[in-house]
Amino acid sequence: MTQTFVRPAFLDQLDQDMMIGGKRVPAASGKRFETRNPATGTLLAMVADGEQEDVDRAVAAARAAFVGPWRTMKPAERQRIILRLADIVEAKYYELAMLDTLDIGAPLSRSMLGGARAAALLRYYAGQITTIHGETLPNSAMGDVLSHTLKEPIGVVAAINPWNGPAGMSVWKAGPVLATGCTLVMKPAEQSPLSALRFAEMCIEAGVPEGVINVLTGQGAAGAALASHPGVDKIAFTGSTGVGEKILHAAAATMKRVTVELGGKSPNIVFADADLDKAVPAAATAVFANAGQICSAGTRLFVQSSIREEFMERLAAYTKTIRVGDPLDPETQIGPVVSSRQMEIILGYMEKGKSEGATALVGGERMTGGAYDAGFFLEPTIFDDVTDDMTIAREEIFGPVLSAFSFDTIEEVLARANATEFGLASGVWTRDLATAHKMARGIRAGSVWVNCYQMLDPGVPFGGYGMSGFGRESGMHHIDDYLETKAVWIKLD
Template sequence: MTITTIPPRPTLLDRPEQDMLIGGQRVPALSGKRFETRNPATGELLALVAQGGAEDVDRAVRAARAALCGPWGRMKGAERQRIMLRLADLVEAHYEELAMLDTLDLGAPYSRTILGKARAGSLLRYYAGQATLIAGETLDNSAPGDVLSHTIKEPVGVVAAINPWNGPIGMSVWKAGPVLASGCTLVMKPAEQTPLSALRFGELCLEAGVPEGVINILTGMGDAGAALSSHPGVDKIAFTGSTGVGEKILHAAAASMKRVTVELGGKSPNIVFADADLDKAVPAAAMAVFANAGQICSAGTRLFVQSPIRAEFMERLAAFTKTIRVGDPLNPETQIGPVVSALQMDRILGFMDSAVAEGASTLAGGTRLSGAGYDDGYFLAPTIFDNVTDDMTIAREEIFGPVLSAFSFDTIEEVLERANATPFGLGSGVWTRDLATAHRMARGIRAGSVWVNCYQMLDPGVPFGGYGMSGFGRESGPQHIEDYLETKAVWIKLD
């Protein structure tokens, strides 16, 4: 998609104070507290957002429970489907506004955020289709006498969604879709760094006909997420974010045995064989990690290049990386914007320093960008480190920034062992023209997604999730909605 014009500033920002959405109403935090959300490209204050606490969590959960027990809980799948299809139309109609909110809040180029339009509509329509496909089974049994047994699928109940900051509106849609399709209700906590598009999405849900209290948007800091995770009125948690926070959520959920699905961090390998099409593999390897300023959980941050082509590949990769346009997210030609915050920038710079200290060489980048257009934001140059060894900090830790570590390898057996030598298992890439190699790698890599001669492809009908410390549960695909349903067994003795 070629972007030639940038839409106007969203009218949502005409309100300098942004309240939560609970029970169908925009309401301030009971404490009266607010926090700032700022544009990471310019430092501009965008809004003062209601800072929800434990008492706000409680009223949001009670609103969701009341909606579950109301007309929504008795609504047929076909009616939920009609509402979701209206919501899909509204989200698409307002997507320029939603994308602009994410550009201002996150710093991602508008040329990138607008690309989510087709996916958002497709996701909602896919889940709308699932709403009428929920069905139990009639099961044979070995009980004596004439006994009928069957199952009923029912919504799990009140769902808490705790979202990351790296893809705000896309994550809101992804979390709300299975909730609406299954007949559950939702308390969604967007990341404190990027709360604005979630609030607007909640308004669009009401406009589409989603009953009040079915979708609640709770803004706040980490303590609000912690209170939501441990609240006894929550039946399921859907979390996307860091592995460390995911571990805390699992502990919090254990006391009341909540159902939990988590999509966590990654340290994904991207593997280029000597027979790969380099014209395709070089730019794809760069953007597999540099897209969204590296702030993607499944980014291909560990690049393995087979020895015979290593020198040529790395030379071409460094040259391509130096052409990537970093700058103003509102410039249609910008490819990469700033990272989300000063805290994130300093964390990434710390990893860069450790790489140099441990002996890695810098092929490109390695610095904060400065000068006109950069000084007020958190801009980092896309960075390639070469001569990286498997035990270096940058080879093991998730950086979540525009930093690529490059390695060489000789054989399939070697690269499989090294690619899998990580506790993570979210994404992976393989570049080869050999069908046997592609199949061997796809079977051998321990990751939830293996992209062959492509990277970061997603579709509503294809499941996405991780192995190991990258989490459990799947989003998208027919498996996703099952995590939002209970299975009840019914026995009827007929004699």
């Protein structure tokens, strides 16, 4: 595997400090942890390992910035800053993409696709600034009384991010904070801290005041301390359902506002009238992109019985052509999973599937030999003969593992698709308009993609039902979660 790329100058500094109050500072304890390239095992950086004292410092910096001039800055001025940031992120996105590729193993070709979306998100949030407003409300009070509402920034926000899309997640969490006049302490996952730190530097370059965007690097204990911190007004968390439950418990004592976007076990449903030339590659991409490390991955494939044999033959053949390898190779479609621990978890699920009676139609093993031995590469895997009660059919695997089922009727597949605690996303493939509408209404999930999968847009909300969380990201609903509504009564007589 050859690696030809421009190494980000950001990595010339082996010791990477956190960003607090506009300055890069080490952990108070002096501790650091490693972040390594999962494709090669190469050490990328020694990152400041934040603990309680660092959490206190970061929250204090965010609070000082919030009570300063930032929250009262004119909307047009905040808008200009965000638009400058969008230009910087767009112009320098290669750095963020490369850092993500080196940190999590995502193919660079995939990482680079996030540049246009990141800039579009920031420009969308910049546009939302001038739409924030209260309302004048009629009331039935005695006398002449005026009542109206004010929309005000909620305060200090803690964003706790996952490792599977670090650069994009940094923008997604920072955008509404900047638009509403809140301030942020962002805790990136310990597996992928680098692009969040570089993004924070870009914020300073764009003119975001010191302390408005802080990046607290550290491990699980730092995230837990941030979630329970009395100086934090809101938590925005993206990650596993198990950790989300812990964050809700931690936040309860101080009644923080919380939004959580959690795991999924999303159904992707193919009807007999579907365009198979489009549905087959999309079914593979829906689950294998980013080595399956996507919360909304279409991991449960339901194919109508009359076309099941043909569809599965074509899907298996397509999957065997997927190129797994060096994330820096432009021909690579799937890189390694993020860590040895994640690889072992996924391999455990593969073995569980086999032991419970599922058949590995394609894949099912770790990839070995040559350069594969240095990294955490897994075969894209399709399990057939899966029943709804199997472990691989019920639990989120977060790896390149697909479970395939057959069905006969709309009523049957709706019941089975909804027979899960999750409800993040879903896909439907049909040429029939009535079927599309019935499925869109019947599926209990935050997103229903018809004849497509994984479509996202800054103006369209994304989030889940049930154990997939609550709250929405993107769209006008996202902004509302960062605002308080204040009622004002004025007696006029």
